[in-house]
Amino acid sequence: MPKENMKIRKCLFPAAGYGTRFLPATKAIPKEMLPILTKPLLQYGVEEAREAGIDTMAIVTGRGKRAIEDHFDRSFELEHQIDGTSKEILMKEIRDIVKNCTISYTRQGEMKGLGHAIWTGQTLIGDEPFAVILADDLCDNDGEAVLTQMVKLYEKYRCSIVAVEEIPLEHSNKYGVIAGHEEEDGVIRVTNMVEKPESKDAPSNLAIIGRYILTPDIFDILEDTKPGKGGEIQITDALLTQAKTGGVIAYKFKGKRFDCGSVDGFVKATNFFYNKTQE
Numbered sequence: 001m002p003k004e005n006m007k008i009r010k011c012l013f014p015a016a017g018y019g020t021r022f023l024p025a026t027k028a029i030p031k032e033m034l035p036i037l038t039k040p041l042l043q044y045g046v047e048e049a050r051e052a053g054i055d056t057m058a059i060v061t062g063r064g065k066r067a068i069e070d071h072f073d074r075s076f077e078l079e080h081q082i083d084g085t086s087k088e089i090l091m092k093e094i095r096d097i098v099k100n101c102t103i104s105y106t107r108q109g110e111m112k113g114l115g116h117a118i119w120t121g122q123t124l125i126g127d128e129p130f131a132v133i134l135a136d137d138l139c140d141n142d143g144e145a146v147l148t149q150m151v152k153l154y155e156k157y158r159c160s161i162v163a164v165e166e167i168p169l170e171h172s173n174k175y176g177v178i179a180g181h182e183e184e185d186g187v188i189r190v191t192n193m194v195e196k197p198e199s200k201d202a203p204s205n206l207a208i209i210g211r212y213i214l215t216p217d218i219f220d221i222l223e224d225t226k227p228g229k230g231g232e233i234q235i236t237d238a239l240l241t242q243a244k245t246g247g248v249i250a251y252k253f254k255g256k257r258f259d260c261g262s263v264d265g266f267v268k269a270t271n272f273f274y275n276k277t278q279e
Ligand code: UTP
Pocket: 014, 015, 016, 017, 018, 019, 020, 021, 022, 031, 060, 108, 110, 111, 112, 113, 114, 116, 117, 134, 135, 136, 261
């Protein structure tokens, strides 16, 4: 079977960044382990991947990230302590993940950017199309989860997909911004993308958020991608190479997204999820 026809079976979670915007909290705790209410950001991401039919999680970690591995593992003493009590329910979802998913790790030795983190994940992904979730972009909606929407779209288009959102132009310097032509409602064939442009240079108001489906040729492209904006290897630059052969679509996803990598977005997500528990 041609590899683009394969089902999306694996999800990569780049989680090696320093999370400097959350210092001092992130001095010893990975940003991806900060909780919205009682659940770490990364667990929300893993649950979204499972909803999309994926049960193999590949996590790119770095120094100081051991809490991630401990979280996605058994905790015999604790479990023994709460078994048969009213607290058992609080561990139901994580126990289910640990029991039913394959979770593997690799370390990014040097934090050379998101593109480099994804390239580091090749050893866990191999030669097949895969999903990427940035757990600090927390998505929610009442219908299908964002990654489920994208996996369905992949079955139709069989090329790399980036999730995009309309942003106020003054925020363009925080995102990769795309340009292209609409193929169908909410689906844009990408012709250009620019990493963190100033608003005057932004090719549109459509910004890439932390959900991707990537075809495996991205790894060879990343290997040849020179450091870009901020001296980091940018996934946007590698995707532009794919886009030049028509190989990337952008998808205006249905749902809400919170930028939990910023304090403001983190607080908004906390309030939103708390209010949901009160409904
Ligand atoms: P961010 O730029 O939002 O994360 O990267 P950061 O660098 O940790 O945050 P600040 O700006 O210092 O607060 C987006 C995602 O990419 C991962 C991060 O862990 C985050 O999930 N990432 C980024 C890596 O895994 N490796 C890198 O070299 C850079």
